[in-house]
Amino acid sequence: MIAKHHDLIVSMSCRVMAPFIFxxxxxxxxFGHYSPGGGFQGGTILAADVILLRMSLGxxxxxxxxxPQMGLILGAIGLLIYGGTGLVTVLAGGNFLDYSYLxxxxxxxxxxxxxxxxxxEIGVALGVFGVLLSIFDSLTKEK
Amino acid sequence: MNQLPVxxxxxxxxxxxLTFLLGIWRRSxxxxxxxxxxxxxxxxxxxxxxxxxxxxxxxxxxxxxxxxLGIEYVLDNLSAFMAVLILTVAFISMxxxxxxxxxxxxxxxxxxxxxxxxxxAGLAGIVVTGDLFNVYVFLEIAxxxxxxxxxxxxxxxxxxVIRYVIIGTVGACFYLLGVGFLYFATGSLNMADVAGLxxxxxxxxxxVAAAVFIVAGMALKMALFPFHIWLPDVYTYSPSGVITxxxxxxxxxxxxVLIRMLVSVFSPNYLNESxxxxxxxxxxxxxxxxxxxxxxxxxxxxxxxxxxxxVAQIGxxxxxxxxxxxxxxxxxxxxxxxxxxxxxxxxxxxxxxRYSTGLWQIPHLAGLGRRMPWTMGAFTVAxxxxxxxxxxxxxxxxxxxxxxxxYADNWVFVGVVLLSSLLNAVYFFRILEKVYTAPEAxxxxxxxxxxxxxxxxxxxxxxxVGIIVLGIINAAIVSNILQPVADQIF
Amino acid sequence: MMFRSLLDQYPYFISTVLLALGIWGxxxxxxxxxxxxxxxxxxxxxxxxxxxxxxxxGGTVPTFDTKIGVANPDLYVNxxxxxxxxxxxxxxxSTTGVALAILLLIYRRYHxxxxxxxxxxxxxx
Numbered sequence: 001m002i003a004k005h006h007d008l009i010v011s012m013s014c015r016v017m018a019p020f021i022f023x024x025x026x027x028x029x030x031f032g033h034y035s036p037g038g039g040f041q042g043g044t045i046l047a048a049d050v051i052l053l054r055m056s057l058g059x060x061x062x063x064x065x066x067x068p069q070m071g072l073i074l075g076a077i078g079l080l081i082y083g084g085t086g087l088v089t090v091l092a093g094g095n096f097l098d099y100s101y102l103x104x105x106x107x108x109x110x111x112x113x114x115x116x117x118x119x120x121e122i123g124v125a126l127g128v129f130g131v132l133l134s135i136f137d138s139l140t141k142e143k
Numbered sequence: 144m145n146q147l148p149v150x151x152x153x154x155x156x157x158x159x160x161l162t163f164l165l166g167i168w169r170r171s172x173x174x175x176x177x178x179x180x181x182x183x184x185x186x187x188x189x190x191x192x193x194x195x196x197x198x199x200x201x202x203x204x205x206x207x208x209x210x211x212l213g214i215e216y217v218l219d220n221l222s223a224f225m226a227v228l229i230l231t232v233a234f235i236s237m238x239x240x241x242x243x244x245x246x247x248x249x250x251x252x253x254x255x256x257x258x259x260x261x262x263x264a265g266l267a268g269i270v271v272t273g274d275l276f277n278v279y280v281f282l283e284i285a286x287x288x289x290x291x292x293x294x295x296x297x298x299x300x301x302x303x304v305i306r307y308v309i310i311g312t313v314g315a316c317f318y319l320l321g322v323g324f325l326y327f328a329t330g331s332l333n334m335a336d337v338a339g340l341x342x343x344x345x346x347x348x349x350x351v352a353a354a355v356f357i358v359a360g361m362a363l364k365m366a367l368f369p370f371h372i373w374l375p376d377v378y379t380y381s382p383s384g385v386i387t388x389x390x391x392x393x394x395x396x397x398x399x400v401l402i403r404m405l406v407s408v409f410s411p412n413y414l415n416e417s418x419x420x421x422x423x424x425x426x427x428x429x430x431x432x433x434x435x436x437x438x439x440x441x442x443x444x445x446x447x448x449x450x451x452x453x454v455a456q457i458g459x460x461x462x463x464x465x466x467x468x469x470x471x472x473x474x475x476x477x478x479x480x481x482x483x484x485x486x487x488x489x490x491x492x493x494x495x496x497r498y499s500t501g502l503w504q505i506p507h508l509a510g511l512g513r514r515m516p517w518t519m520g521a522f523t524v525a526x527x528x529x530x531x532x533x534x535x536x537x538x539x540x541x542x543x544x545x546x547x548x549x550y551a552d553n554w555v556f557v558g559v560v561l562l563s564s565l566l567n568a569v570y571f572f573r574i575l576e577k578v579y580t581a582p583e584a585x586x587x588x589x590x591x592x593x594x595x596x597x598x599x600x601x602x603x604x605x606x607x608v609g610i611i612v613l614g615i616i617n618a619a620i621v622s623n624i625l626q627p628v629a630d631q632i633f
Numbered sequence: 634m635m636f637r638s639l640l641d642q643y644p645y646f647i648s649t650v651l652l653a654l655g656i657w658g659x660x661x662x663x664x665x666x667x668x669x670x671x672x673x674x675x676x677x678x679x680x681x682x683x684x685x686x687x688x689x690x691g692g693t694v695p696t697f698d699t700k701i702g703v704a705n706p707d708l709y710v711n712x713x714x715x716x717x718x719x720x721x722x723x724x725x726x727s728t729t730g731v732a733l734a735i736l737l738l739i740y741r742r743y744h745x746x747x748x749x750x751x752x753x754x755x756x757x758x
Contacts, residue, residue, distance in 0.1 A: 076160040096149040098207035135730040301738040
């Protein structure tokens, strides 16, 4: 299933589309505030993009750019970012995940909540991307 | 100090990811980091229990948003008690299971410890939270980690676990349906808020449907008879280090959610006219006790026998909840505590026997009492407690259950509890007789038996001593921690 | 009048049919993959039930619209069940992932996914 696809049209068109899908995924992550989107949705689109590349270009080419061990490590780092944001708010005096206590200088509390949500969404998106990619990699790896 | 309710689950979550990252870098770091995480959470839960006993229930607003808008974490007597129980058993099992993991699955140590910490984070989160949907989230975190961790090992484990996956997911989805119906009826997801709004909705069919779905879902998760089908295979085929984490804790947390729902959210007599769920729970529990004990007598595999015994013990807890009076409830909660220590000790003994000799069939265990004296001593203490002989802890929880049944004028339940003690005696004393008095077999396994190494022996002895200590101090536990829970409701 | 309100509640009937289909698939089929598909249909039915409960006549997408403003919350669809179902979708995806990995383990060992065949081969060992 993950050898290079035999048809030239499929592999070339997937190669062309892949950066745009990735960009769209990043758009969905960062616009999760006031349009449908957010961390989980954007992370899924990013993972779907890399899975598309794996299926159309084959294992050998994509394992160089996105190695299979990277998935879970990125997932753990992303979720540590999420927890780290929560811990920073606890250390700054508020409750867990109370973004108005985040130490950004010179912003009002509602702006701090705005950027705090963005930090958490980025962490969640990295986590989801890593985990979904590692699910696909572990299901299709060679025995 | 105010942050204690959130430290208990979140520290375990953070340490799970940290264990994974550090373990990939250097494998030998996985065990110390995981133990450090469990220690942090254990200290936080003990401090939380002391704080609750001094100053009453602690409320914690996640993200600073007050309920009913935000998610609330509540540490009251029952939550703090369950949190301390979960983390203590987890700490002892962490110390015990190191040798078995190194022997059975050495190359999968790093993901195994991360998943175990995730499992503990899910279990700790269920008992700490005060929001209905948050219970579903943590329940699924714990269940998914348990599915993954239970199928490491031999060939037959995945087949048992796939059945557990399907039945467990159905149970959790039923719980989610019930929570959804409660939200449609009351408009809130906070437990205390819903408890305040429910008396005004007396007689609404939506609320009755919600209660039935929640009880059915948690009955599937806690392996109440006749929904216990997944339990024997899963407990038999999973690796021995893992089952000491899962067996004392997973079904008990399901029983905790049932207690929380039926006692705090729906008050106990709320549903008696429309659909008597507590009566049904009591009778299913009684049937489970008898069925589980009889099935346990017929088993030749030690772990399968302990699995059916677990089905019977969950029947005790369901019987206590179903009695719907203070004594029955105290008996159920005390039995959760006692059973965690008893089953934890028994599964640790069976794992040690497997580690030392490779045997698991009961007829082959002849004569082990002389070769593994400390292990069989711990087994004897746990067996005495399961039968219900004072001063071991099992006697006192059964005593409260019998008192509760007498108070409710339900003599069938009294008979069931006493009969089941007799059945427990049959299958435990059969093993004790074979182990201590039967002559040794000639073939290999039993003759090279000796006590397991210190790292496995000390936790077993701590469990055995703990059973006796819990029996002696049970009056203090009941009067300080458990009785206020029952008094608040009745 | 009652017939009109029953007809308006058609998403709940569809959700109930899907729930029944999912449960039938889980317990009546013998192939493990079909049981997994039944489990997925069951979870999707619950998601449909929740999301359809949040709809309102005349309501719009629950993001802030400057033309409508915040004065009247009846003009926005209830966003809370949507948020709950995002979490439920994540749980569904994770459960499917874990179950597929377990099915792969079973297939590599027993070379079949039929439940009766697997039990027969387990007993033969």
